Structures are given as structure tokens and as C-alpha cells.
Amino acid sequence: MVDDKGIKMVHRIETIVNDLSKRILTYRRDFHRYAETGWIEVRTASLIARRLDQLGYEVRVGASVLKASERMGLPDPETLEMHYLRALEQGADPEYAELVKNGFTAVVGIIKNGDGPVRAARFDIDAVQVQESNDPGHFPFTEGFASVNPNMMHACGHDAHAAIGLGVAETLATLKHELHGTVKLIFQPAEEGVRGAKAMAASGIVDDVDYMIGGHIGIVPHACGKVSFRLAGFLATTKIDVYYEGKSSHAAGAPERGKNALLAAVTATANIHSISAHSKGKSMVNVGCLNAGTGRNVIPATAFMSLETRGSTSEINEYVKERVLRIVDAAAKMYEVQKKIVFMGASETAVGNQDFIEYAEKIVAENRHIKAIVSEPILLAGSEDYTYFMKAVQRRGGKALFMLYGTDMKETHHNSAFDIDERSLPIAVTTISWLLLSLNNGMRTVV
Secondary structure, three states, rough: OOOOHHHHHHHHHHHHHHHHHHHHHHHHHHHHOOOOOOOOHHHHHHHHHHHHHHOOEEEEHHHOOHHHOOOOOOOOOOHHHHHHHHHHHOOOOOOHHHHHOOOOOOOOEEEOOOOOOOEEEEOOOEEOOOOOOOOOOHHHHHHHOOOOOOOOEEOEEEEEEEHHHHHHHHHHHOHHHHEEEEEEEEEEEEOOOOOOOHHHHOOOOOOOEEEEEEEEEEEEEEEEEEEOOOOOOOOOOEEEEEEEEEOOOOOOOOOOHEEEEHHHHHHHHHHHHHOOOOHHHHHHHHEEEEEEOOOOOOOOOOEEEEEEEEEHHHHHOOOOOHHHHHHHHHHHHHHHOEEEEEEEEEOOOOOOHHHHHHHHHHHOOOOOOOOOEEEEOOOOOOOOOOHHHHHHHHOOOEEEEEEEEEEOOOOOOOOOOOOOOOOHHHHHHHHHHHHHHEEEEEEEOOO
């Protein structure tokens, strides 16, 4: 499938990436040191946009690649402003920071060279709410690039994803004249909590895409040099916050005048956890946070619930979600309290196109740094909002896949001591760059 010209091209890419490896490492450590969580990635997004601009990409940011009304889990205006100012203090690019502030931290770099298919690759950029370890054995701490931002850490590898994306951008810019068609490099905010992809997909940024690639580092653990394109699917999910508002009163002096929000929340919680399983696949629901009340002798006037639903298919997740909403409403009526429901995040199920997966496996095998291509389907226990991009592309006849780049890890994702083997970064850059370039003529021929 890969002719001599193709072999020479992948070896050329390997040489380019090898020369870029120190810069890619610098990107990763810089993003790691200044970790920013979803919708406040002002420094990260602004520096990515500036570098893409310097490389000659057409750069689109903010509202041009993100539908504001579809954003979920957006911090309040005061929080957004505070982190915008902090980003400036920490070295954000002022021009682009102004364009991505207030929860518009989406960046797309576009490179074109004549006629050919439109390809896209997505890289998520946000950190998680974890306080990074200061243990002497934690490599980022000992090397001086542990996160300086409290309770924000790249404990899921998105610093690596952003660095890989910039590495791909540099590689393609060097090989622009070898590119036929268009490549869009999508740097997505707020993947954690599955909040950001829906808004970007709704902007139409992938509506013309023929081939879409996403990926994640570390799902194949202890495996630097291994890749996988075969996933057993993502879990669909919905993240929901519920606010109950009743009326306070003296618990002994005038209990009949109170409207007990706590009892509404407790009743809802008990019944939510009693929702029947679905016969056609895996379903889950969890109330993870429940806060209510102000004192032992006061009828609780307010209550807050934070919960999530999941399903092995979007239909099963919808089944659970509908019953959750019905229970939340019934509990409010039972205790005569008001309710407010806020959707904080969501993702669907999606699967890669089998022919595209088989094509990618054959192409990637030409990368001399790939030690193995994992052929067994990998079941992910979590969710991934990249599925919104996948489905948007597939609905219009395009093809999409999700790949995993292996790395060696000391701890699991979202752990305070999480870290990656940085040798995996150039391997991922080479793999994605070669896969994108190989699609010059679609899946018919290589290069």
C-alpha cells in the first residue's frame, strides 16, 4: 500500500520530528507548568494561536470556531476575568488572549495547498482539578515544571496533546508543498467534564472534513511505541447539576411553614439510584455531590445535587437521563420546592470507520518507531466528547477514528503523581503527521 515515495516521505517526517523533539518537549513542559482548566485556558490557547500564526497557518479562534450557546459548565464571569488576568501575568500572548478570554479558548489552525481532501486532527488542551504532587520522586516536580497554579494539573496528558498538536503543525508547515488539500488542527478547550467539543462541532468547523483524527495518550499504559485504533466504544454521558429552592422556617416553632429542599434532594437521590438497568447494554448513574441546609433547627431552604448518567450507547444514556429528570421533577412537586437543572457536560457514543482504521494500521506500520499496533479492541471505562466531531463528520459521509498512543506511566490518569514518558511525544507527532500526509489522495493511494 505504501510505495517507495511513501517510504521516503515517512522517513523524511521522522527526521524532521527528530530535529523538533527538543522544542516539542519544551512545549509540553511549559503547558504543564502553567496548567489551566476548562474554559480558562487563556494562556495555553493564546500561545498556541500565536505559534500557529508564526508558522503561516490561517488561525481562527474564539467565537469563529465555537458556538457560544452550546458551551457547558462555563465558570462565572468573575472567575473567567480572574484567570484571564492571571494568564497575562504568566506570559499569555496579549493579542490572542483578548480574543479567547471569557470562555472562548478554542483555536484552529488551517493549512492549505491546492486541491485535495480536507483532514482534521483534534488536540484537547485543558487540565484537571488536581493538586500536583511535590513528592521528590515526581519527575515534573524534581525538574521544575510542576504546575504553579493551585488545584490545576495536567493529570490526564492534555499538555502532551497540545505539544503533539504543535509538533504536527511544525512538521506540516515544513512539508506544506508536499500537502495536497487542507488540514485543520483543532485545539479544543474543556474536554474534562465533556464540555467543549459540542460547542466547537456546532460552529460548523468540521462540516467540510473528509477525514477526522482524534487521540489520547496513556490509555495503553506501559507501552511507549505502541498504538491502537480499535476501541470498543465510548460511554455516552450527561453531567447534570440540580438546584432545589424551598423556604426556611424554624424546625420546631413553625415547621409547617417550611419547604424542605433537603428532603426533595434526598428523595431524588434515593430514587435516582434505583433506576432499573437497561437490558441492551451498560448503564450507570451516580449522584456524586449533595449539599443542603444551614443548621440543625432550620428547615433547609436550598439543596444542590451534582450527578452524571452514562450508557454504552447514546440511547441507553438517554433512557437513564430521562428518568433522572422525571425523578428530579417529581421530588420537587412532592415537597413543593422549585427546581433548576443545569446541563454541565455531555458526550455521545461513536465508533471509528472500519475501513479508515484498517488503512491507518497499514500506514502507521511504516513508522520505524512504532513497536506494535494493538489489534485487540480496547474498552474505555470513560467518555470522550471527541465523539461530537466524529458524528458531525460521519453524518456528512466523512470518516473518523480515535487512536491511542502508548506511554509509560507511574500513576493512572487524574492522579496527583501522573506523568508520561516524554519519548512518546515525537512518536505521536510522527504518526499523526504521516497519517495526515498519507491522505493526500484520500484512502485510494498513499502520497
